[in-house]
Amino acid sequence: MDHSSQLVALNATIQPSRGMLFGVDAQALAACMVAVGEPAWRGRQLAEALYRQRVTELDAITTLPKALRQKLVAEGWQVGRPRIAQVFQSVDGTERYLIECSGGDGLTVETVWMPEGDDGEAGDGSDAVSKQTRGAPGPSHLGTWDSKESNLESDPEEVSGEGKTGQRVTLCVSSQVGCAVNCRFCLTAKLGLQRNLTAGEIAGQVVAVFDRHAVEVGRDRVNLVFMGMGEPFLNYDNFMGAVRLLVREVGLSPQRMTVSTSGIVPGIERFAHEPAEFRPKLAISLNAPNDQIRTEIMPINRKWPIQSVMAAVRKVKLRPRERMTFEYVLLGGVTDRPKDAAEVARLIRRTGLPAKVNLIAWNPGPGINYSTPQPEAVEAFRKTLIDAGIPTYLRKPRGRDIYAACGQLKRTVEE
Numbered sequence: 213m214d215h216s217s218q219l220v221a222l223n224a225t226i227q228p229s230r231g232m233l234f235g236v237d238a239q240a241l242a243a244c245m246v247a248v249g250e251p252a253w254r255g256r257q258l259a260e261a262l263y264r265q266r267v268t269e270l271d272a273i274t275t276l277p278k279a280l281r282q283k284l285v286a287e288g289w290q291v292g293r294p295r296i297a298q299v300f301q302s303v304d305g306t307e308r309y310l311i312e313c314s315g316g317d318g319l320t321v322e323t324v325w326m327p328e329g330d331d332g333e334a335g336d337g338s339d340a341v342s343k344q345t346r347g348a349p350g351p352s353h354l355g356t357w358d359s360k361e362s363n364l365e366s367d368p369e370e371v372s373g374e375g376k377t378g379q380r381v382t383l384c385v386s387s388q389v390g391c392a393v394n395c396r397f398c399l400t401a402k403l404g405l406q407r408n409l410t411a412g413e414i415a416g417q418v419v420a421v422f423d424r425h426a427v428e429v430g431r432d433r434v435n436l437v438f439m440g441m442g443e444p445f446l447n448y449d450n451f452m453g454a455v456r457l458l459v460r461e462v463g464l465s466p467q468r469m470t471v472s473t474s475g476i477v478p479g480i481e482r483f484a485h486e487p488a489e490f491r492p493k494l495a496i497s498l499n500a501p502n503d504q505i506r507t508e509i510m511p512i513n514r515k516w517p518i519q520s521v522m523a524a525v526r527k528v529k530l531r532p533r534e535r536m537t538f539e540y541v542l543l544g545g546v547t548d549r550p551k552d553a554a555e556v557a558r559l560i561r562r563t564g565l566p567a568k569v570n571l572i573a574w575n576p577g578p579g580i581n582y583s584t585p586q587p588e589a590v591e592a593f594r595k596t597l598i599d600a601g602i603p604t605y606l607r608k609p610r611g612r613d614i615y616a617a618c619g620q621l622k623r624t625v626e627e
């Protein structure tokens with residue numbers, strides 16, 4: 213099914229449902245308080261309760277007088293935070309959640325918790341001079357995709373998040389219910405776009421999962437990747453609204469966040485103007501060496517071909533030591549050939565940007581006719597990029613058994 217006709221009206225933002233406090237920032241909460249005849253500083257108390265103490269019921273906000281809580285409830289206000297409706301646990305520790313949106317329409321989105329990361333983008337802003345960069349041999353051990361294999365090499369830039377157990381933690385967050393971009397290799401694309409998420413529904417996924425794992429912001433280091441269901445830059449205002457909430461109210465660093473786009477040029481150009489204090493790192497979902505192959509597997513490329521994406525990407529002012537990430541899904545016999553690797557290396561070098569590549573061996577999904585690449589092809593591809601001086605990492609497949617791996621999120625309530 214072609215969902216590309218859905219692309220037209222995607223930038224329209226959806227207002228938070230009336231009466232939902234979660235998703236409203238401290239300043240707007242202060243205005244809400246003034247509107248009900250309370251001092252503005254009550255808004256700060258509310259923000260503290262919603263985003264730091266993570267309360268889910270108005271009545272639990274004990275910093276507010278009981279009479280005020282009752283008044284707010286009587287006027288139709290509620291916390292309205294998304295809640296985890298179902299949990300799927302993988303043998304590798306990954307958890308995939310169906311999270312019920314707060315809009316009251318019964319829709320769910322998917323969020324994935326990866327306790328050891330996936331060796332892909334994790335949002336850490338630290339330096340990355342890897343063994344691979346220096347030309348040392350990569351892992352020779354690609355004969356298995358078992359995610360418990362520990363000797364796949366990690367991107368040192370991304371050995372970063374430490375949860376309660378001292379493990380790396382990466383949380384993959386959705387930005388839309390379904391997706392209209394229709395990448396041919398992606399299971400989410402099969403849903404089409406159902407609707408945009410609000411800023412509260414995007415940030416709410418993070419806070420709901422933090423609650424489940426008792427994450428302490430400031431002590432536990434969690435990386436966020438906006439790489440779940442949907443194309444964040446086709447829901448730009450709500451996506452950036454969520455980022456501002458997560459930075460300002462929840463207390464997370466934008467340097468521990470990465471947003472991935474399929475190459476929505478107007479979105480990248482807007483993103484380039486975001487102030488560094490609220491700008492996550494950027495990953496471009498490249499996936500092909502040239503326009504011909506890219507258009508076949510990502511029809512969006514017809515609208516914004518590779519060179520227009522690269523021109524937009526060059527406008528993003530990278531922080532010191534930050535690299536532009538290119539995500540590359542290896543499809544057996546389609547995008548994983550030696551000539552593809554050589555072309556990708558030339559393409560990336562021509563950008564002149566400090567860049568790195570995350571390779572993802574395609575995860576199989578029902579109804580999608582691509583092949584998983586051979587381990588030898590993956591290794592050869594990686595070596596070509598490394599030899600060209602491009603730091604290149606292989607993302608571990610996480611949670612394949614629960615359809616939590618990249619491109620596998622399909623809001624599978626039916627499972």
Ligand code: SF4
Nearest residue numbers: 391394395398401442
């Ligand atoms: S890969 Fe991303 S942008 Fe492409 S269809 Fe899937 S969710 Fe949408």
